[in-house]
Amino acid sequence: MSTRGFGGRRPAAAQAGRIPPGQSLTEDFPVLSAGPTPRVDLAAWRFALRLGPRTLQAWTWDEFQALPQTTRVVDIHCVTTWSKLDTEWQGVLVDDLLAAAGLGAPTPWVLAHSADGYSTNVPAADLTGGRAMIATHFGGLPLTPDHGGPARLLVPQLYFWKSAKWVTALQFTARDEAGFWELRGYHMRGDPFLEQRYGGD
Ligand SMILES: Nc1nc2c(c(=O)[nH]1)N[C@H]1C(S)=C(S)[C@@H](COP(=O)(O)O)O[C@H]1N2
Numbered sequence: 001m002s003t004r005g006f007g008g009r010r011p012a013a014a015q016a017g018r019i020p021p022g023q024s025l026t027e028d029f030p031v032l033s034a035g036p037t038p039r040v041d042l043a044a045w046r047f048a049l050r051l052g053p054r055t056l057q058a059w060t061w062d063e064f065q066a067l068p069q070t071t072r073v074v075d076i077h078c079v080t081t082w083s084k085l086d087t088e089w090q091g092v093l094v095d096d097l098l099a100a101a102g103l104g105a106p107t108p109w110v111l112a113h114s115a116d117g118y119s120t121n122v123p124a125a126d127l128t129g130g131r132a133m134i135a136t137h138f139g140g141l142p143l144t145p146d147h148g149g150p151a152r153l154l155v156p157q158l159y160f161w162k163s164a165k166w167v168t169a170l171q172f173t174a175r176d177e178a179g180f181w182e183l184r185g186y187h188m189r190g191d192p193f194l195e196q197r198y199g200g201d
């Protein structure tokens with residue numbers, strides 16, 4: 001017997017307006033990766049902000065830990081149709097990275113790069129204004145490798161494929177450049193409330 005919406009853990013009213021069209025709630029946390037989980041050595045870990053081919057600023061793991069830390073509780077939405085409410089993340093806001101580098105967003109487009117060769121494009125406007133972070137903790141614990149640990153991009157207002165796991169760099173680009181899934185037909189922005197799943201949506 002289904003109890004969803006009636007005897008569930010959360011009153012239905014608290015969920016109203018939070019589940020985008022075509023999505024269903026999940027209580028667990030599925031792992032979705034295009035390939036194997038890369039092994040990331042913290043001693044060699046670097047995170048960089050780049051403008052085209054040029055590195056603007058890079059941080060070691062210890063330097064990254066010393067940046068201002070932010071905790072956010074957000075809903076996440078995967079294009080495979082699961083949504084998960086009230087997920088808690090801690091990390092460094094992209095705003096605080098730009099501030100530490102003494103920069104504003106130098107172009108309107110960003111390509112996020114990951115240690116497994118994955119990439120995804122995100123408008124700079126979706127990364128700033130407190131809307132995105134490089135997350136190192138989930139639910140108060142260090143992010144597990146399967147979910148992108150030691151650090152992943154978190155852009156909760158876009159479909160979750162935009163939240164690049166094992167992120168190594170945010171590259172500001174002169175044009176909107178498609179990433180891994182976008183080259184395979186997925187949407188350049190990916191707003192779940194607008195159901196921007198595929199290129200023509
Ligand atoms: N580096 C990298 N990031 C990635 C992926 C990937 O394959 N590699 N998969 C994306 C997809 S399609 C989704 S839905 C989410 C899944 O995150 P999760 O495994 O933590 O649920 O990660 C995204 N980030």
Ligand SMILES: [Mo]
Binds near residue numbers: 032078079080160161
């Ligand atoms: Mo996904």
